[in-house]
Every structure is written in structure tokens, then in C-alpha cells.
Amino acid sequence: MSELINGILYEKRHDIIINNMSDGIYYYFDYDERSFQVNMDFQHFHSFYEIHILLAKSASHLVEGIPYTIHAGDIVLLRPSLLHKTIYPQGAPSRRLIINFLYPQEYLDSHPAFSRILEPFGQDIPIFRFDQEKTAILSDMLNQVFLLSTRSMPSDILNTMVHAEFTRFLYRLWELRSFNVYVPEKFESPLSEKIYQITSYIHNHYSEELSLESLAEQFYISTYYLSHRFRQVTGYTLIHYIQMTRIRSAQYALINTREKITDISAACGFTSFSQFNRVFRKFCGVSPSDFRRDPVTSSFPTHSA
Structure with missing residues (x-):
């Protein structure tokens, strides 16, 4: 049973998988939770893009050796090869949405606009925080992807529709990038x-x-x-x-x-x-x-x- 958490439709262990990484355009939406006990010892990296949206109250994200405090609704953007790890607090497991995606180089070469809309992944500070109105706009777009995955339709149609909706999300994120209000918190000492x-x-x-x-x-x-x-x-x-x-x-x-x-x-x-x-x-x-x-x-x- 799905529920709305901080504006995001969520269902534990729900996932959406579009293709394999070797099959062209690839998407993996992972709706789940993580706890303090599974915190990694060291940072890791991926060969794909990753978006982390925290649905719990707070956590920390370590990116290239720099710690960032994140709150519910914050969007962490990780480009390929970026060293990172999430540090979840003690207590109840933290719900989150992870989106992994990858576009073949030949696709990017033939669709140069994607190089533009992926620009937010190259920002010095990889965390995006928006006001309530703009957060709702982005959340609604991701919720459309969730709803698509719950409908009965041929897989090729689903793949096309998810790609279209997520492209709209990336474009809107690019459009709103200058409204980012995230400010890193001061170090403990x-x-x-x-x-x-x-x-x-x-x-x-x-x-x-x-x-x-x-x-x-x-x-x-x-x-x-x-x-x-x-x-x-x-x-x-x-x-x-x-x-x-x-x-x-x-x-x-x-x-x-x-x-x-x-x-x-x-x-x-x-x-x-x-x-x-x-x-x-x-x-x-x-x-x-x-x-x-x-x-x-x-x-x-x-x-x-």
C-alpha cells in the first residue's frame, strides 16, 4: 500500500527497473529504507548517475570527503565516479528514494540537450533544497513515474513513458537550479x-x-x-x-x-x-x-x- 511521505509517493521495497545498464537507457527507482546498522565504512562510487531523496527527518551525506547534513526533501545529485556514502542516524530506519540512471554515450551525442540538463550534477555543492512550492513541483513529477509503474501496460510503453516523465523532471530541476537554498552547515569544530x-x-x-x-x-x-x-x-x-x-x-x-x-x-x-x-x-x-x-x-x- 503506497503512502505520501513529504510529498513523495512511497511504498516500501517498491522498485522500477527499466533495462539493464548494458541495454541502453537505464533506470532504477528504489523505494526503501536504511538504518544506522548498514552505514558503510568507506565511501563508494558508481559508473551511473544517482539521485538520493531523503524522506526521513535527517541524515548525513559524505561526498568526496566533505560531510553534508541533509533534511527531508533534500535532493542529492551524484554524477558518475563521485565518491560518496550516506550516514543514517541511530533509531528508526530512514526512508528514502534512490534513482540510478545511465544514458549511453551515443545517445548523449545525438541528444546534446541532455548535457545541459545534467549540469546540476556538476555543481560544487551536490545538495539541492527548494522552497515548498518548487519541491512540490518536482515531487509531483516523480509521483507520475510511481503511478505509471502501478498501471498495467506493455513494457515498451512503460519504458517510453518513464523516460519521458523523468526527462521532464531533469529539465525542471535544471530550470530551478538557481533557486537552490541549501547552505552547508558549519563544521563541529x-x-x-x-x-x-x-x-x-x-x-x-x-x-x-x-x-x-x-x-x-x-x-x-x-x-x-x-x-x-x-x-x-x-x-x-x-x-x-x-x-x-x-x-x-x-x-x-x-x-x-x-x-x-x-x-x-x-x-x-x-x-x-x-x-x-x-x-x-x-x-x-x-x-x-x-x-x-x-x-x-x-x-x-x-x-x-
Whole structure:
């Protein structure tokens, strides 16, 4: 039985799947809930676009090492390869709507307008919050997709209609992007802000030479203090975090490009291929070449140091 939660039609474990990722235009709408117990240890990424709409009171989203507090109705936009994770609070499970979608490159090439309406996914702050009127407009469009999925119709007609309705949603989101009122909340302490500045720097400079000493000097902090506080705030040693970030980028390149593995190794900041191969095996349990052949059954770095 469906219900209306913060303007969004919702039914637990209801999903809408249009095609497979390898079959062209792909959509996956997932109406479900998550609890504190399933919070991931580390961030992950996808090769597709993702929209996260929180229906519960509040949660947190970590994107490229930066934490964001989100409230009911906030829209989190995640472009492919963006490292992220949602942190749900303790207590009752949090309801949410997750939308994954992917358009083949040839489709985007022949429909250049999609590059425009996907621009909100490239904003520096990936969270969108609108006033009640604009939120209702966007919610109604998503509710049309939900209602379509409950009707009896041929699958090809359903696929076409969902694509049309969701395209309208993306267009309206693009049209309303300048009305975003989301403002990131302040960090808990100057220490947390400093550490998250460093994690953000790592995500943007992982291809360069990074070390405890160089980062401590750049951010005007002692090596001892950085080493100790970094693990206190993030749960990871600095070196472990740098390696995970580099491996994430290597995984994305292995899946989505045909670049030589040695070139990927260098582009991700590893000083030698033997080092890259050793660290990749440490985190993923397989060699880079084995991962490229079968990424589905391979793991992503989630364990703590």
C-alpha cells in the first residue's frame, strides 16, 4: 500500500527497473529504507548517475570527503565516479528514494540537450533544497513515474513513458537550479574543518605526490597532530585514506576506459606499477587486470586500517 511521505509517493521495497545498464537507457527507482546498522565504512562510487531523496527527518551525506547534513526533501545529485556514502542516524530506519540512471554515450551525442540538463550534477555543492512550492513541483513529477509503474501496460510503453516523465523532471530541476537554498552547515569544530579540507584536497590531488609531511606543511599542522587527528576524525590513517582514494579512481578508469593499466597506475599517483599492483590486490583481492575483466564480483575498499 503506497503512502505520501513529504510529498513523495512511497511504498516500501517498491522498485522500477527499466533495462539493464548494458541495454541502453537505464533506470532504477528504489523505494526503501536504511538504518544506522548498514552505514558503510568507506565511501563508494558508481559508473551511473544517482539521485538520493531523503524522506526521513535527517541524515548525513559524505561526498568526496566533505560531510553534508541533509533534511527531508533534500535532493542529492551524484554524477558518475563521485565518491560518496550516506550516514543514517541511530533509531528508526530512514526512508528514502534512490534513482540510478545511465544514458549511453551515443545517445548523449545525438541528444546534446541532455548535457545541459545534467549540469546540476556538476555543481560544487551536490545538495539541492527548494522552497515548498518548487519541491512540490518536482515531487509531483516523480509521483507520475510511481503511478505509471502501478498501471498495467506493455513494457515498451512503460519504458517510453518513464523516460519521458523523468526527462521532464531533469529539465525542471535544471530550470530551478538557481533557486537552490541549501547552505552547508558549519563544521563541529575547527579541527574537523581542517581535516575535511585535507580530505577534499586528497580527492582533488590524488594523482600528485602526497605524504604526511607535505600535507602537514601545506595545511600548517604538525605531522604528529595531523596523523593522530586525521584518524580520530575519519577513522582511517592518512596513508590508508590516500591509497583508498587512488584505488577508487583506478577502478573507475579500469571499468570505463581502455587505457593501459600502467598508464592508469601513473595517472592515479602510484610511483611504480609494482606498488600499484600490490596496493590494488590489498584492497580489492584481485589484480587490476582481473578486476577489469570481472568488476562485478570484485570488491571495493571498505575496510578500515
